[in-house]
Amino acid sequence: MSILEDLNPPQRAAVATVEGPLLILAGPGSGKTRVIAHRIAYLVDVAGVEPWRIVAVTFTNKAAREMRSRVEAHLGDGARELVLGTFHAICARLLRVEAERIGLSRSFNIFDDADQMALMKRVVTELGIDTKRFKERALLSAISRAKSELRTAEECARSTADYFQELTARCYERYDELLAENGALDFDDLIMKTVEMLRDSNWIREKYQDRFLHVLVDEFQDTNVAQYQLARLFAGKHGNICVVGDPDQSIYSWRSADIRNILDFERDFPQARIVLLEQNYRSTQTILDAAHAVIAGSKERKQRSLWTDRGAGEPIVAYEAYDGEEEASFVAHEIQTLVDAGHGLSDFAVMYRTNAQSRAIEEALMAAGIPYQIVGGTRFYERREIKDLLAYLRLVQNPFDVVSFTRVVNVPGRGIGAKTVAELERWAKELEVPVYTALQLLAEQEKGRSTTTSERHPIAPRQAKALVAFMQLLDDLIAVSAKNSLSTLLDAVIGRTAYRRYIFAEADADGSGADEDAEERWANVGELQNVVSGYDGIAPEAALIRFLEEVALISDADTVAEQGEATTARVTLITLHSAKGLEYPVVFMTAMEEGVLPHIRSFDDQLQLEEERRLCYVGMTRAKERLYLIRAFRRYGMGVSQHAPPSRFLHDIPPSLVVQRSPVRDEAAAVERGPQRLREAIAARRELPSSPPDGGIEAGARVRHATFGDGVVVSCVPDRDDYVVTIAFKGGAGIKKLMLSMTSLELV
DNA sequence: ATACACGCGCTTTTT
DNA sequence: GCGCGTGTAT
Numbered sequence: 163m164s165i166l167e168d169l170n171p172p173q174r175a176a177v178a179t180v181e182g183p184l185l186i187l188a189g190p191g192s193g194k195t196r197v198i199a200h201r202i203a204y205l206v207d208v209a210g211v212e213p214w215r216i217v218a219v220t221f222t223n224k225a226a227r228e229m230r231s232r233v234e235a236h237l238g239d240g241a242r243e244l245v246l247g248t249f250h251a252i253c254a255r256l257l258r259v260e261a262e263r264i265g266l267s268r269s270f271n272i273f274d275d276a277d278q279m280a281l282m283k284r285v286v287t288e289l290g291i292d293t294k295r296f297k298e299r300a301l302l303s304a305i306s307r308a309k310s311e312l313r314t315a316e317e318c319a320r321s322t323a324d325y326f327q328e329l330t331a332r333c334y335e336r337y338d339e340l341l342a343e344n345g346a347l348d349f350d351d352l353i354m355k356t357v358e359m360l361r362d363s364n365w366i367r368e369k370y371q372d373r374f375l376h377v378l379v380d381e382f383q384d385t386n387v388a389q390y391q392l393a394r395l396f397a398g399k400h401g402n403i404c405v406v407g408d409p410d411q412s413i414y415s416w417r418s419a420d421i422r423n424i425l426d427f428e429r430d431f432p433q434a435r436i437v438l439l440e441q442n443y444r445s446t447q448t449i450l451d452a453a454h455a456v457i458a459g460s461k462e463r464k465q466r467s468l469w470t471d472r473g474a475g476e477p478i479v480a481y482e483a484y485d486g487e488e489e490a491s492f493v494a495h496e497i498q499t500l501v502d503a504g505h506g507l508s509d510f511a512v513m514y515r516t517n518a519q520s521r522a523i524e525e526a527l528m529a530a531g532i533p534y535q536i537v538g539g540t541r542f543y544e545r546r547e548i549k550d551l552l553a554y555l556r557l558v559q560n561p562f563d564v565v566s567f568t569r570v571v572n573v574p575g576r577g578i579g580a581k582t583v584a585e586l587e588r589w590a591k592e593l594e595v596p597v598y599t600a601l602q603l604l605a606e607q608e609k610g611r612s613t614t615t616s617e618r619h620p621i622a623p624r625q626a627k628a629l630v631a632f633m634q635l636l637d638d639l640i641a642v643s644a645k646n647s648l649s650t651l652l653d654a655v656i657g658r659t660a661y662r663r664y665i666f667a668e669a670d671a672d673g674s675g676a677d678e679d680a681e682e683r684w685a686n687v688g689e690l691q692n693v694v695s696g697y698d699g700i701a702p703e704a705a706l707i708r709f710l711e712e713v714a715l716i717s718d719a720d721t722v723a724e725q726g727e728a729t730t731a732r733v734t735l736i737t738l739h740s741a742k743g744l745e746y747p748v749v750f751m752t753a754m755e756e757g758v759l760p761h762i763r764s765f766d767d768q769l770q771l772e773e774e775r776r777l778c779y780v781g782m783t784r785a786k787e788r789l790y791l792i793r794a795f796r797r798y799g800m801g802v803s804q805h806a807p808p809s810r811f812l813h814d815i816p817p818s819l820v821v822q823r824s825p826v827r828d829e830a831a832a833v834e835r836g837p838q839r840l841r842e843a844i845a846a847r848r849e850l851p852s853s854p855p856d857g858g859i860e861a862g863a864r865v866r867h868a869t870f871g872d873g874v875v876v877s878c879v880p881d882r883d884d885y886v887v888t889i890a891f892k893g894g895a896g897i898k899k900l901m902l903s904m905t906s907l908e909l910v
Numbered sequence: 911a912t913a914c915a916c917g918c919g920c921t922t923t924t925t
Numbered sequence: 926g927c928g929c930g931t932g933t934a935t
Contacts, residue, residue, distance in 0.1 A: 221925085248925065250925055251925095274925095275924080275925095349925055350925090414923080414925090416923065416924090417924060417925075515923075516921070516923075517921090517922085517923085518921065518922090575911085577911075581911090715925070737922085740923090758922095762922095763922065777923080799921090
C-alpha cells in the first residue's frame with residue numbers, strides 16, 4: 163500500500179480512517195495538504211470510491227488547484243472528476259445546474275465587493291438613510307453577517323434590538339430585492355441559497371446526499387455557520403465527513419468565520435474520531451519555540467504542542483529600525499546579503515498587517531533593484547479598464563444587471579449623463595419593468611413602432627437617440643456572443659466601443675505623464691485578451707459564464723505564483739492574512755508594533771486581540787529557516803509621525819531565541835543616521851516639558867540598552883503611553899545621542 | 911455634459 | 926498624505 167508508506171502514524175490514521183466523521187487538528191507545517199491529497203487517493207484507490215462521489219472544499223482556488231494536481235500524481239485523469247474547489251465555486255456550480263428548479267436565472271451574475279457597494283448606495287439613497295451616521299460598509303457587513311448565519315431579511319426584521327439593527331433589516335430587504343432585479347447573487351448568497359435549496363427541496367437534497375459519499379473540508383477553523391451547515395447537508399446521508407483545521411490559525415472571524423464550528427463538530431458528531439498532527443516538517447525548533455511562546459499567551463486555548471526533528475537552526479533576528487523607511491531598506495539590504503550568500507529570490511517573503519504597508523517595502527526593493535511580486539493590493543481585476551470591459555461582458559450575459567449598465571452606459575462618453583440615466587430609471591419604475599426592458603420599449607418608440615401600447619417615454623430626442631445606439635451596441639454584442647468565441651466577443655467590445663482611442667484620448671486630456679498611464683492601461687487590456695483566449699476551446703455561452711464566474715471568485719491568495727511555476731524568481735510581498743497556508747525559507751515580519759500588530763482597532767476587544775495574536779502566530783510559522791521580526795521606533799500614520807512601542811507579542815518570545823540588531827550595530831547605517839536622530843532629539847526637547855516626568859528617568863541616570871550598551875540620560879519626555887528617552891552613548895567614534903523607548907532600557 | 915477644484919474622512923484583514 | 930465625492934465653472 164504505497165499510499166500509506168511515507169506517512170507518520172497519526173497521518174496514516176488520518177488517511178486510512180475512511181468511515182464516519184473525522185476531525186483532524188493539524189498544526190502548521192504538519193503535512194496537512196499532503197494528508198488530504200493522500201486521503202483522497204486512498205479513498206479512490208483503496209476504498210474504491212468513485213472520484214465524482216467525493217467533494218473536497220478548500221479555502222482558496224489556488225489551494226484547490228494544488229490539491230488537484232497532487233491527487234493527479236496518484237490517480238492521473240481520475241482526479242478530473244473530483245468535486246474540488248472553494249465553497250463559493252462549488253455552490254455557484256450547483257446553483258447553475260439547479261437554477262431553473264429553484265427559480266433562478268442560469269445566467270446570474272456574481273456581485274463582488276464593489277458591485278455590492280454600488281447596490282447599497284442605491285438602497286441608502288432610496289431609503290433616505292443618513293450615510294454620515296450609518297455607512298454603507300457597516301450596513302453591508304451587517305447584512306453579510308446575517309447571511310453567513312443563514313438569517314433572512316424577514317428574520318432580521320423580527321428581532322431588532324436597536325435602531326441600527328432595524329435599519330439593517332430594512333436595507334437587507336431592499337438590497338435583496340435589488341439583487342434579484344439585477345439577476346445577481348452576492349458572495350454570501352452563493353452559500354445561503356445552496357443551503358436553502360438543499361434544505362427545502364427533498365428531491366435535490368437526496369440527489370446530492372446520495373451522490374456525495376465523502377465530504378472533506380480544509381481550513382475548517384475559517385468556515386462560517388452557513389458553510390458548516392452546507393457541509394453537514396452534503397454529508398447528511400452517509401455521515402462520512404472529514405474536517406481539517408487548526409484553532410490556533412483562526413484569523414477570519416471578522417468574515418464571520420466561527421471557531422465554534424470545531425466545538426460544534428464534536429457535539430454534532432459525538433462518535434467522531436479525532437486525529438492530532440503535531441510533528442512539524444517546516445520550521446526550525448527555534449522558530450517553533452518562539453511561535454509557541456506567542457500562541458501560548460492566548461487564553462482559553464487547549465494545550466497543544468508542536469515539535470520537529472530539524473534542529474535549532476538560526477536565531478530569530480529582532481531589528482529595531484528608526485522609521486518605516488529604514489525598516490524597508492534594512493529588508494532590502496538583508497535580502498541582498500542573503501542572495502549573495504546563495505539564496506534565491508523566491509525564498510523570501512515580506513509580511514505585513516495592512517496592505518498600505520507594502521508601499522514602503524516596494525520602494526526600497528525597487529531602489530535596490532530586487533524583483534518582487536505583491537499579493538493582493540490593487541488587483542488586476544479591479545483596474546478601471548478591466549472593470550469596464552468586464553461590465554460589458556457581464557451585460558452581454560445578463561443585460562438586466564443595472565450596476566454594470568450604469569458603469570458603462572457612458573464609457574466611453576456617448577452623451578448619456580447621470581440625468582438621462584436617472585430619467586430612464588424613473589420611467590422604468592413607472593412602467594414597472596426592468597431598465598433593460600424600458601430601453602427596449604424606448605427603442606421601439608423611437609423607431610415609430612407601438613407608440614400606442616405604452617406611455618410615451620420622457621427622454622429628450624438627443625439622449626434618446628444615444629440610448630438607442632447603446633442598446634443597439636449591446637444587442638449586437640449579444641448576437642456576437644451567441645456563436646463566437648470569447649476572444650471574438652471581447653475584441654468586438656473593444657472594437658465597437660473604440661476603447662483604445664478612449665484610453666489614449668483620456669490620457670491626452672490629462673496632460674503630461676499620463677501617456678505612460680494610457681500605455682499601461684492598454685497593456686492591461688492586452689493581458690485581459692490573453693486571459694480570455696484561454697477559454698476559446700469552450701462552447702461560446704458556457705465560456706462566458708465560466709469566465710465571469712472564475713473572475714468573480716478569484717482571490718488575493720490565488721495570485722501567488724505557484725511553486726515551480728515557470729516565472730522569474732521574485733520576493734513575495736504579502737499580508738499576514740493572505741500568507742496563511744504558505745511557507746518560505748526566509749520570512750520578514752514588519753511593523754511589529756503596538757497599533758499595527760496588534761492593530762489599534764483590536765485594542766478594546768479581548769477576542770480581537772486574541773485573533774491578532776493568532777495572526778502573529780500564523781506569520782511566524784510560515785518561516786522555514788530564518789525569521790526576522792522588525793519594528794520601527796517611529797512610524798508615519800495618517801500624516802503624522804509617532805513613536806511606536808514594540809508589539810506585546812515580542813515580549814512573549816524568550817530572549818534566548820533572539821538576537822537583537824539595530825542600525826547602530828550595523829555601523830555604516832549608524833554613521834548615516836546618527837546626526838538625524840540627534841537633531842530630532844533636540845527638537846523634541848524644545849517642544850515637550852523637560853522636567854523629569856512622573857515614572858520617567860532623571861537626566862543624568864545611567865542606563866543600559868541591549869543593543870547600544872551603557873549610556874547617560876540626557877532627557878526623558880512622555881510620548882503616548884511610553885517615554886522617549888534621549889541618551890548619550892559612548893560609541894567607537896565619540897559620543898552618540900539616541901532617542902529610545904524607555905521600555906527598552908534598564909537602569910544600572 | 912464635462913472638467914476641474916476643493917474639502918472631508920479615513921485605513922485591518924477578503925471569499 | 927491620499928483618494929473619493931461633492932460643488933462650481935465652462
